[in-house]
Amino acid sequence: MEKLLEDFSLGLFVWQTVLFVGLLFLLKKYAWGPILSAVNEREAGIKDALNLAEKAKMEMENLQADNQKLLKEARAEREAMLKEARELKSSMIESAKTEAKEEANKLVANAQAAIETEKKAAIADLKSVVAELSISIAETVVREELSDKSKQEKLVESMLKDATLN
Amino acid sequence: MQRKLSLKASLLFIFLIPFMSMAGGDTPKTDKKSEIKAYIQHHLQDSYDFSLFSYTTEDGSHKYVGAPLPVILWDNGLVVFASSKFHHGETVAEVDGNFYKLYHNKIYKTDALGTINYDDHQHPTNLKPLDLSITKGVVMILITALLMFFLFRGLARSYAQNKGIATGTGRFFEPIVLYIRDDIAIPNIGQKKHMRYMPFLLTVFFFVWFLNIFGLTPLGVNVTGNIAVTTALAIMTFLITNFTGTKDYWKHIFDPLGDSMPWYGKVPLYIILIPIEVLGVFIKPFSLLIRLYANMQAGHIVLMSLIGLMFIFKSWLGSPLSFGLAFAISLIEILVALLQAYIFTMLSALYFGFASEEHDHHDEAHAH
Numbered sequence: 001m002e003k004l005l006e007d008f009s010l011g012l013f014v015w016q017t018v019l020f021v022g023l024l025f026l027l028k029k030y031a032w033g034p035i036l037s038a039v040n041e042r043e044a045g046i047k048d049a050l051n052l053a054e055k056a057k058m059e060m061e062n063l064q065a066d067n068q069k070l071l072k073e074a075r076a077e078r079e080a081m082l083k084e085a086r087e088l089k090s091s092m093i094e095s096a097k098t099e100a101k102e103e104a105n106k107l108v109a110n111a112q113a114a115i116e117t118e119k120k121a122a123i124a125d126l127k128s129v130v131a132e133l134s135i136s137i138a139e140t141v142v143r144e145e146l147s148d149k150s151k152q153e154k155l156v157e158s159m160l161k162d163a164t165l166n
Numbered sequence: 167m168q169r170k171l172s173l174k175a176s177l178l179f180i181f182l183i184p185f186m187s188m189a190g191g192d193t194p195k196t197d198k199k200s201e202i203k204a205y206i207q208h209h210l211q212d213s214y215d216f217s218l219f220s221y222t223t224e225d226g227s228h229k230y231v232g233a234p235l236p237v238i239l240w241d242n243g244l245v246v247f248a249s250s251k252f253h254h255g256e257t258v259a260e261v262d263g264n265f266y267k268l269y270h271n272k273i274y275k276t277d278a279l280g281t282i283n284y285d286d287h288q289h290p291t292n293l294k295p296l297d298l299s300i301t302k303g304v305v306m307i308l309i310t311a312l313l314m315f316f317l318f319r320g321l322a323r324s325y326a327q328n329k330g331i332a333t334g335t336g337r338f339f340e341p342i343v344l345y346i347r348d349d350i351a352i353p354n355i356g357q358k359k360h361m362r363y364m365p366f367l368l369t370v371f372f373f374v375w376f377l378n379i380f381g382l383t384p385l386g387v388n389v390t391g392n393i394a395v396t397t398a399l400a401i402m403t404f405l406i407t408n409f410t411g412t413k414d415y416w417k418h419i420f421d422p423l424g425d426s427m428p429w430y431g432k433v434p435l436y437i438i439l440i441p442i443e444v445l446g447v448f449i450k451p452f453s454l455l456i457r458l459y460a461n462m463q464a465g466h467i468v469l470m471s472l473i474g475l476m477f478i479f480k481s482w483l484g485s486p487l488s489f490g491l492a493f494a495i496s497l498i499e500i501l502v503a504l505l506q507a508y509i510f511t512m513l514s515a516l517y518f519g520f521a522s523e524e525h526d527h528h529d530e531a532h533a534h
Contacts, residue, residue, distance in 0.1 A: 015304040035318065039344065
């Protein structure tokens with residue numbers, strides 16, 4: 001202990017104190033202050049950037065979800081439209097079909113009616129023609145037959161025969 | 167790797183040969199021992215000139231290689247002269263009619279012949295003028311201070327120039343600065359108050375570390391192993407601790423039991439407790455100064471003794487062995503240099519933490 005005290009150099013102590021305090025203040029002003037503030041700033045910057053990235057990621061996710069939703073909606077809408085169109089088409093075809101059928105039926109019925117009337121007219125015509133013809137034949141025959149009595153009778157007889165056959 | 171190592175080792179042995187032949191001089195063995203002892207003693211002390219090495223010429227006189235440093239004394243006025251006037255203690259320096267002599271590494275005022283008078287205990291009774299010389303230690307402190315200033319100012323500037331990212335040597339020192347902040351200051355002092363103490367902690371850490379490392383170089387300076395230097399550092403810690411002490415810190419010293427006991431119960435206890443607490447305030451920095459001083463001093467003694475052993479063992483076995491030991495100790499000393507700087511900083515931070523602590527009395531009063 002005595003040797004320690006004897007070794008203690010006051011000059012060195014004074015110089016050490018003065019130089020160290022000087023160094024401390026110089027470094028505080030020119031080194032530690034700027035270093036620590038720069039480091040803090042940088043750390044704050046990194047933190048901000050990370051937060052920002054996180055936020056951007058969240059926004060992106062939201063946006064994507066929105067897009068998905070929109071897409072889904074659009075798809076559903078398209079689906080509905082297609083369905084509607086398909087239904088419309090089938091109903092149109094159906095109605096057209098029934099209409100056409102009705103029309104055709106009507107046409108057929110008309111035609112049939114026309115044919116019927118035509119037929120009736122033709123039959124009537126034919127009847128009158130046959131009647132005329134038979135009258136004229138009968139006239140001719142009568143005229144001829146009247147000239148000969150036996151012949152007249154024979155003719156009538158044959159004609160009658162034919163008529164029953166007819 | 168193994169081959170490379172053995173090659174290096176053999177190279178080292180070749181390097182050693184001249185030393186071993188030097189050790190085999192014709193001086194008697196006992197002389198060598200005391201010479202080494204004196205040399206170590208001399209090395210551990212501060213010196214008035216910056217000598218790199220010395221040798222003995224053929225005619226027996228000592229030659230020193232190095233530079234003289236200014237001696238500054240206060241002896242009824244400022245006295246300044248170069249330390250070369252002492253001729254390493256061999257002659258008396260005369261300045262303006264006053265005579266000064268270097269005796270056992272201290273400057274005494276003497277007569278023209280350099281007579282030293284002794285008292286009964288063999289202590290000189292001569293007058294000792296106030297000595298503010300720029301010694302080897304002061305020079306090393308100055309060099310370290312300049313180095314630190316330019317190094318860390320460079321680091322601070324590199325942030326501005328490189329958008330907040332360190333460049334060059336700053337890349338190496340920035341993580342250490344951050345380590346001191348994140349693992350020494352913040353855990354011990356707290357997020358809120360640590361910025362107040364950071365300049366001191368950083369300065370003291372790098373100052374002690376650099377000086378410890380300089381002590382291991384062949385410059386042979388033993389600054390952090392000097393008790394005056396460690397005392398100055400510890401006093402700084404002591405002053406900062408007590409000047410920044412909060413109400414709670416002082417209360418912890420002078421009223422450690424708080425409201426847990428009535429006053430008449432506390433009085434007899436405090437007769438013992440308060441002196442212990444007050445003593446603790448002084449013991450804490452005292453342990454700092456002794457720890458750093460003793461560690462660095464011991465490291466230097468061990469290292470130099472082992473190197474000295476090389477010259478005492480004049481055998482092919484002993485000298486390489488002590489060289490190997492000295493080498494291993496050097497490696498350990500590099501670790502110790504960092505470790506002691508870390509411990510000094512860490513403990514200072516711890517003491518600052520005690521001083522700046524503020525309890526939340528309602529919750530924590532009983533936890534202590």
